[in-house]
Amino acid sequence: MQRYDLDDLDRTIISLLTEDGRLSASEIASKIGTASERTVRNRITALLQSRMITIGAIPDPTAMGRDVQADVMxxxxxxxxxxxxxxxxxxxxxxxxxxxxxxxxxxxxxxVETHAALLDFCENTIGRIPGVRRVEPWVILRMYKAFGTRTTALNTATDRAEGKP
Amino acid sequence: MQRYDLDDLDRTIISLLTEDGRLSASEIASKIGTASERTVRNRITALLQSRMITIGAIPDPTAMGRDVQADVMxxxxxxxxxxxxxxxxxxxxxxxxxxxxxxxxxxxxxxVETHAALLDFCENTIGRIPGVRRVEPWVILRMYKAFGTRTTALNTATDRAEGKP
DNA sequence: AACAGAAATTTCCGAAACGGAAATTTATGT
DNA sequence: ACATAAATTTCCGTTTCGGAAATTTCTGTT
Incomplete structure (x- = not known):
């Protein structure tokens, strides 16, 4: 089972797993319609083994109390x-x-948890690493997309722009 | 089942699921030792429902032929x-x-797939969106960490720095 | 300190999903 | 057209999951 380039079935499976990484193979198979449950399971195994995808838990920083997010250059x-x-x-x-x-x-x-923590991390942690010349934090004001997935902020903005409720 | 702040069990479960989102509850329970399989399953359900974590497939851009990655400002x-x-x-x-x-x-x-595609996307797609004044792509030369997870590039660099094989 | 009520954990059980191996079908190159 | 390899499917025992009830633990109040 050695697989180099993806076909449509792989891409469909990936896109479904992107939304919910715990979907069972049979659920995926029934959504697709054409592939058998066992084939889907084989494909998932192959995708994971070849490291085409990784399935993992992505913690929500906000939910975990990390209210302040910043890009740092x-x-x-x-x-x-x-x-x-x-x-x-x-x-x-x-x-x-x-x-x-x-x-x-x-x-x-x-x-980080607070703006104070952001300042502290940039000044006293990053800033003191030998070799660092300049640190420029850009505070994130609104997240639109992360991990290839649209956030609710982007979805509501889009709906509003289209005049939907 | 309403859960606001995480305890050590939650954090341990999250960190295990971060590495492998398809771990079964019993595997997690046996790794931890103290919690029962059903409790772990309850916690995972709660973490997902409260959106503390999302479990999803993360496609590897390189493996998928998207060889060129860039931050765009x-x-x-x-x-x-x-x-x-x-x-x-x-x-x-x-x-x-x-x-x-x-x-x-x-x-x-x-x-994107190639540098040509990068230029094209910046010039002809982003650059033509009404309201856009300036587009500055920063090509990514090496990825060290993504999705909160260390890449192999970072691990090998660390090993080398520590004199490990 | 004792107690009531709620929340969390555990037990139990049938249904579903999984992993491994063999059989069948499909694809590939000569 | 044929031989070989790869992919898919079938089969089956084991594991995992979801739901509900029973038990334990936690919390606030008197």
């Missing part, structure tokens, strides 16, 4: 990006971290 | 942020989108 001294990334990776306040081209070197996503 | 004319967000939300190339404070107004994450 970091400028790092040349040659020290990985070093800084390793240090930052330790913190579970950081949900996302990547090295980027452009005017900053690292782009991250930060989840 | 967008400057929007005053008063048109939501309008632009609604337009952008339609594209499934956009995995993340948020309104931010700072020198840009929208911060997004983009997954």
């Amino acid at each position: 970091i400028e790092v001294e040349p040659g020290r990006i990985e070093e800084v990334a390793i240090a930052l990776g330790e913190f579970d306040e950081i949900g996302y971290l990547a090295a980027t081209s452009g005017r900053f070197n690292l782009s991250g996503s930060l989840f | 967008i400057e929007v004319e005053p008063g048109r942020i939501e309008e632009v967000a609604i337009a952008l939300g339609e594209f499934d190339e956009i995995g993340y989108l948020a309104a931010t404070s700072g020198r840009f107004n929208l911060s997004g994450s983009l997954f």
Whole structure:
């Protein structure tokens, strides 16, 4: 069972699992109509084993009391990006971290409880990591899409724009 | 069954489900040792219903042929942020989108197949949305953490830094 | 400290889902 | 057209799940 490129069945399964990762194979099969329950189960196993998808719990930062979210842009001294990334990776306040081209070197996503905690984390945690030159937090005012999924904020905004209730 | 703040059991369950969202309740219970299988199942149901967590499939962009990832910063004319967000939300190339404070107004994450597609999307799709003033893509060179989970890139970097094999 | 009421946990059970292996069908290359 | 490999399907014992009732634990009040 070695699978390289996805077909429509795979893509349908993925899109269903994206919305609910705990769907049973038979539920998926019956929604699709054409594929048997066992085939769907085989496909899911293959998708997971080949790491095409990962099924996991995504904690809602707001529900968990992390009310303040921010994108953080970091400028790092040349040659020290990985070093800084390793240090930052330790913190579970950081949900996302990547090295980027452009005017900053690292782009991250930060989840903290309060604005005070945000300031503290940027000043005293990130700011003190050797190699960090500049830290620029951009507070997130409204989340429209995350993990490839539209948020309720985006859905209500769209409905409003279309004149729906 | 109404649950407001998480206890250690919840947090342990969440952290296990973060790694593998398809773990069965009994597997989780046996890993923990103290909680019964039914209690774990109750907690998971409560966590899902209260939207503390969402369990879903997270597609690996690279595995799916979306080899180019970029953060996109967008400057929007005053008063048109939501309008632009609604337009952008339609594209499934956009995995993340948020309104931010700072020198840009929208911060997004983009997954496309090639650099040509990136340029095209920024120039001809985002750039032509009414209200958009400036588009600045930052190409992601290496991903260290996503969805709150460390990537293999970060793990190998950490191992190397610690002198491990 | 004792008690009442509510919430959480546990027990129990039938239905559904899962994993492994063999059989069948479909796809691929010569 | 044929041989081989890959994918799908069938079959079946075991595990997991969902619902309801019973029990325990927690909470606030007197």
